[in-house]
Amino acid sequence: MRAARLHEYTDDMSEGLTVEEIDRPEITRSDEVIVEVEGAGWCQTDNHIIEGMWEQYVPQSLPMTLGHENAGIVAETGNEVEIVEEGDPVICHPVQTCGTCRACRQGETMYCENQSFNGLTTDGGFADYLLTNERAVIPLPDGVDPTDIAPHADAGITAYHAAKKAVRKLNPGDHAVIVGIGGLGHIGVQVVDAMSAAQITAVDIKDSALELAEEGGADHLVNPEKEDVREFVDSVTDGTGAAQVLDFVGADVTTEYAPDITAAGGDHHIIGYGGHIHEPAQALVNGEFSYVGNIVGQYTELQELVALVEQGDVNLHTSRYELGDVNTVAEKLEHREIDGRAVITP
Amino acid sequence: MRAARLHEYTDDMSEGLTVEEIDRPEITRSDEVIVEVEGAGWCQTDNHIIEGMWEQYVPQSLPMTLGHENAGIVAETGNEVEIVEEGDPVICHPVQTCGTCRACRQGETMYCENQSFNGLTTDGGFADYLLTNERAVIPLPDGVDPTDIAPHADAGITAYHAAKKAVRKLNPGDHAVIVGIGGLGHIGVQVVDAMSAAQITAVDIKDSALELAEEGGADHLVNPEKEDVREFVDSVTDGTGAAQVLDFVGADVTTEYAPDITAAGGDHHIIGYGGHIHEPAQALVNGEFSYVGNIVGQYTELQELVALVEQGDVNLHTSRYELGDVNTVAEKLEHREIDGRAVITP
Amino acid sequence: MRAARLHEYTDDMSEGLTVEEIDRPEITRSDEVIVEVEGAGWCQTDNHIIEGMWEQYVPQSLPMTLGHENAGIVAETGNEVEIVEEGDPVICHPVQTCGTCRACRQGETMYCENQSFNGLTTDGGFADYLLTNERAVIPLPDGVDPTDIAPHADAGITAYHAAKKAVRKLNPGDHAVIVGIGGLGHIGVQVVDAMSAAQITAVDIKDSALELAEEGGADHLVNPEKEDVREFVDSVTDGTGAAQVLDFVGADVTTEYAPDITAAGGDHHIIGYGGHIHEPAQALVNGEFSYVGNIVGQYTELQELVALVEQGDVNLHTSRYELGDVNTVAEKLEHREIDGRAVITP
Amino acid sequence: MRAARLHEYTDDMSEGLTVEEIDRPEITRSDEVIVEVEGAGWCQTDNHIIEGMWEQYVPQSLPMTLGHENAGIVAETGNEVEIVEEGDPVICHPVQTCGTCRACRQGETMYCENQSFNGLTTDGGFADYLLTNERAVIPLPDGVDPTDIAPHADAGITAYHAAKKAVRKLNPGDHAVIVGIGGLGHIGVQVVDAMSAAQITAVDIKDSALELAEEGGADHLVNPEKEDVREFVDSVTDGTGAAQVLDFVGADVTTEYAPDITAAGGDHHIIGYGGHIHEPAQALVNGEFSYVGNIVGQYTELQELVALVEQGDVNLHTSRYELGDVNTVAEKLEHREIDGRAVITP
Ligand SMILES: [Zn+2]
Ligand SMILES: [Zn+2]
Ligand SMILES: [Zn+2]
Ligand SMILES: [Zn+2]
Ligand SMILES: [Zn+2]
Ligand SMILES: [Zn+2]
Ligand SMILES: [Zn+2]
Ligand SMILES: [Zn+2]
Ligand SMILES: [Zn+2]
Numbered sequence A, B, C, D: 001m002r003a004a005r006l007h008e009y010t011d012d013m014s015e016g017l018t019v020e021e022i023d024r025p026e027i028t029r030s031d032e033v034i035v036e037v038e039g040a041g042w043c044q045t046d047n048h049i050i051e052g053m054w055e056q057y058v059p060q061s062l063p064m065t066l067g068h069e070n071a072g073i074v075a076e077t078g079n080e081v082e083i084v085e086e087g088d089p090v091i092c093h094p095v096q097t098c099g100t101c102r103a104c105r106q107g108e109t110m111y112c113e114n115q116s117f118n119g120l121t122t123d124g125g126f127a128d129y130l131l132t133n134e135r136a137v138i139p140l141p142d143g144v145d146p147t148d149i150a151p152h153a154d155a156g157i158t159a160y161h162a163a164k165k166a167v168r169k170l171n172p173g174d175h176a177v178i179v180g181i182g183g184l185g186h187i188g189v190q191v192v193d194a195m196s197a198a199q200i201t202a203v204d205i206k207d208s209a210l211e212l213a214e215e216g217g218a219d220h221l222v223n224p225e226k227e228d229v230r231e232f233v234d235s236v237t238d239g240t241g242a243a244q245v246l247d248f249v250g251a252d253v254t255t256e257y258a259p260d261i262t263a264a265g266g267d268h269h270i271i272g273y274g275g276h277i278h279e280p281a282q283a284l285v286n287g288e289f290s291y292v293g294n295i296v297g298q299y300t301e302l303q304e305l306v307a308l309v310e311q312g313d314v315n316l317h318t319s320r321y322e323l324g325d326v327n328t329v330a331e332k333l334e335h336r337e338i339d340g341r342a343v344i345t346p
């Protein structure tokens, strides 16, 4: 089968992956599932993986097929699989868990001690077929297209996971600030809107992104290249600050907002990454705010997100590309030329 | 009356405060309370105030009487005060709140929009008398000595506040790491021990501090000058990391522990300050840990701490000094020569 | 001034209250506030008070002016009141709290140890003027009419309080069942809809009420006189049951739904009353569901509800009556002839 | 192998079970585990099962081997089992879960949609061997004896599960009332003591049980045959009531305590069963308390309880009986003649 694989870390996106023929994966355990990939979202994280940015955090052995945002049709199942069968449309949580470690028992998919992460630590979905397991697939409801929903497998649940944490602490009259209205932030706005009655302020340097935020339910829009974000938030919140900040950028300049725009007792969620946090400890003490780390989401959170999609509460703008276009997509994303989310259709 | 007052910010602790005669405060509102001070704890924060470190965070007008950890006997009350009367022993929460802003309505003492903070934004308790109000005093149970309990008004509830947040997330078998076993950390150990069944690891560069931690309930002790803290925590937690870290130091070197010693989904609580946090956003994403800010505690938390003291669950080692000794105490603390907590007895 | 007062408990609603002249209340404490009443909602609880149903639960001394759902214009203030002044439009939380007991410190308005409850334990708002205090009034935003919003002071926050508890446990894809779409239930539907992405099933024996529920955001409607509620819930939830049930009726027949329609780990909220709970302990064990008591809501919850009203998330259908019509209103409510909520305009 | 089996429901405990020879179970799935039973606790629920009291709640087909509180040594494993191997000592959570339904994903062991419950819906551990699976076994730490710990598999985690819910809401100074100091209540006292700093009041009609409670950490003891429980609780709580009540009896007379002894906003946990709840809805409204159902506990809660046992925080008094004594044990329990917990040692 065909697969787009990483052989060597590089900063040159034009030659990041190689599309080549490899063997189709085979079932060797009772709980495994092979999915014929219909859609595989391309993610900023794919660029980061190609650059070698995850090498120090997780075990990676090259060559590896990338692609962690997958959906498709079940092609084959292990002999004890019960929740799906051949022909079922599914979305694939990126993490294949063991089901027996303490983290798995607690539903903490991301903390599984024996996990494989599609396209990050094991072969992913930029290929004709993907090998995963029963604990990682979610059957899709009627009327939901695998190709359309694929990016939710990571972009979606990452945004949902952070937004759900935020929503639990947002009362009517409270304010949420959402920084960066790209693939993830755009979903974050819709989730906060659907699951709370808080006021939403969207922050982005592209006016087209702010328009997207407004369609998604944002109440206030601010472009940092035109207005002072700190003054803007101070004004819309009557000086109280935002109870919850969702930072989908994670640059130095955005993590620095926290002491000035976060309400007492509030949270600045780190979802995007690339920059760093650099604050005096005293700032966190004085404002009693927190920097809250966020990584992807649980299997059950992906179920909840599928419910939101089915209900029409969350929409995703996607554009489709062929498997041979992977490097073109990587370059376009680098230059911010992708509108919505690019989905590879192997 | 006599009062120890700050006239000018300085780094020279030997001449930080001036003991002088000023007018005794007077009752001007129906809810005010005047307390004859029996004990006023000296705090690392007093040194920081003298150095001018709080000037940029809160409104301060000099000269000001310092002292935010106060207890004593009610000397006079406004005409609508109901919960105390002349002669009652009380501990004074450092914050005088308005009782009518939204934060006050939520019990968030520290976020009151119209607050005065004893010895930080208004005159404090290094004096014969302290002016406060009904919303800031807690009557003491029989058998609790005001001088002994005074430091709990800040040191105590700050430790308690952070420990209570941590305890809510600590299950039996989980691990808490407590960094810095000084005045606050020493209370933190006892609170975590009394309120959870978690394993406690104490970290300090003084062996005498570690012994104090062991008496307070710590299960494991590590001196960073003798052992590698990261390896130690990795070993006692079987590689899982600590679910909760209470950082009573807040130096660069201690905030840097977080990515290596905090369990997935865990919290590194910032309580001490002086240093800064400097981490890539990706570290928080990868480990899904949080830096959690903490400031003092609520009035109701001070009630809970008084209950712990009354039950014998928390003990505090104090040494007593006269009002004229304030600068000596400041210098001793600077050189880490205070054992337990110094209490000024005006 | 005129006031509608209860002199004797009676089951005959046609002569429950007497409209008479009494002295206007006077300010005697620094924090008191006198409000000229613009609107005072009539509530099922007023009927229950007239019947003597609250006598065993709270201290009542007759004669007493009823009316606990009040809004109006500030007419006079005590000399230390700061958050309102003469001429300000306000809604009145029904409970006048002390501000200094532990419950008040925790924001638990309803548990204040020294409270007065308008129209239940002290004179209420079916009168030209109401005596209350600074801790009970909330200034209204521009554009919100006191007469329109008055019923939210009790009907509104009672529904909001229970709905907020429920919403915290409702994930997308979960189901909420709302039993009884009268004055409170109708608000409950809108609150759950605004603050969650759960599926809502409304239950009522009046089809007109079900239509109102649908406008408010209900997804499924069931009339127990036409369909079997247990089968209906089983069907819409695919056999899982409803994660949260809000019972605004509280009759024997509705509390009996719990073991059959509540999901494992779910809650059956008791808000309406009149009937009783009668279940074997084993039923609660087997299904691990809870019967959750609910009484009115906190002051801060009324602030949150005012924000929802201001945002247009919650609408209330009201009909207006003069003070002289109180007994007519009581009778109409008894015979279910009130559409939406009756508001007395003294 | 030998097994003690139920052939017919009966109220006569002297002939409830029949000890007979049946086939040893065999491994048929990759995740199955066969345990040689070292200890199997006898439980009040076993009496209830023999009486037919669970027939209407769960699917049961007779004959069935009873015994749901099992521990022993792994004798054989399916070919994909990874967490244990032959010879490992284990405690067996009574529920064999599927690992793939939504409840399993959330860690809600008890709500698994495809579960088998040892000795309740499938053959249990009053036998030489027990068939279970990898998701139900917990390896025991060194020094923990399987026979001693066996009853924790149900009695222990049921008490722990309810106590853990209670502890989350108990602050220092709050009061917990524990009703019924038998096998479960005795563990409940120790868990609340280890995991909170609340005051504990134990209620039992046997003075020897109250003595056991005192050893376990109870602060106040009351025998309802000698003192009025309502007055006692009112007195020790200064009129506030108990924040949390753990009812290990679940009789009419104990559920009736709730309106009188539970603090505003508090919970009355139903753990024991046999009687029923019968209260006016208005009582729950007025006091805003809840009746909270509780069933057994999660797999991860059993891990936490094993940690408590290993740390020495929870001790269990057991007496050992041979497999042939099962009916004698049943009769003794019926007549309250068992001290601590009876463990069958096949
Ligand atoms: Zn991604
Ligand atoms: Zn795992
Ligand atoms: Zn201090
Ligand atoms: Zn305030
Ligand atoms: Zn730096
Ligand atoms: Zn009402
Ligand atoms: Zn009060
Ligand atoms: Zn009955
Ligand atoms: Zn049992």
Ligand SMILES: [Zn+2]
Residues within 6 Å of the ligand: D097, D098, D099, D100, D101, D102, D103, D104, D111, D112, D113, D114, D115
């Ligand atoms: Zn399951």
